[in-house]
């Protein structure tokens with residue numbers, strides 16, 4: 001049985017991967033997340049997911065068969081990537097941009113087995129209600145927006161802004177579970193062996 005590594009520091013990705021019953025070990029995968037000039041958001045998230053899987057692969061010291069899973073999520077409005085807000089002003093400005101309209105969430109996943117890497121991008125559309133400046137500031141004070149793409153978490157308090165979602169909920173949180181299970185299957189890693197064992 002291949003050993004699966006999740007190359008991620010994101011607690012959301014850990015929880016999501018655990019949800020589909022596949023045993024894994026978490027390793028860190030710190031890479032430079034600066035977009036290239038003229039790079040499309042889709043190419044950007046896919047490059048980063050592949051980069052995280054590649055960096056994770058380099059960190060593994062084992063002779064056993066393994067796979068490394070990397071992922072990246074970006075919030076995109078009118079073709080522009082909104083990253084993680086660094087301060088209250090930036091977080092509030094992002095929420096004002098997202099207020100009352102629909103934006104894209106792109107999540108890429110990549111699996112590397114030491115020889116080949118397969119990757120894909122999942123696109124979801126999220127619609128927000130109108131958000132006031134005072135509540136945007138209060139949301140920042142909750143601490144939730146800080147480490148999240150686009151400055152919100154659909155799985156947390158940020159859910160109160162969401163009037164609609166077209167796509168994959170788990171992808172918006174950080175890991176598209178349907179596509180992840182399918183991709184791991186290509187590498188011979190079944191996702192519910194723990195369920196089947198019962």
Ligand SMILES: Cc1cn([C@H]2C[C@H](O)[C@@H](COP(=O)(O)OP(=O)(O)OP(=O)(O)O)O2)c(=O)[nH]c1=O
Pocket residue numbers: 007008009010011012013029033052071072073074075105147148149150152153154155158172173174
């Ligand atoms: C839009 C959105 C993003 N996020 C999170 C998922 C990711 O953790 C983060 C996007 O940043 P990423 O750079 O994709 O991931 P990360 O830096 O947190 O973790 P790593 O690179 O080590 O895997 O935003 C939510 O938790 N909820 C949401 O609704």
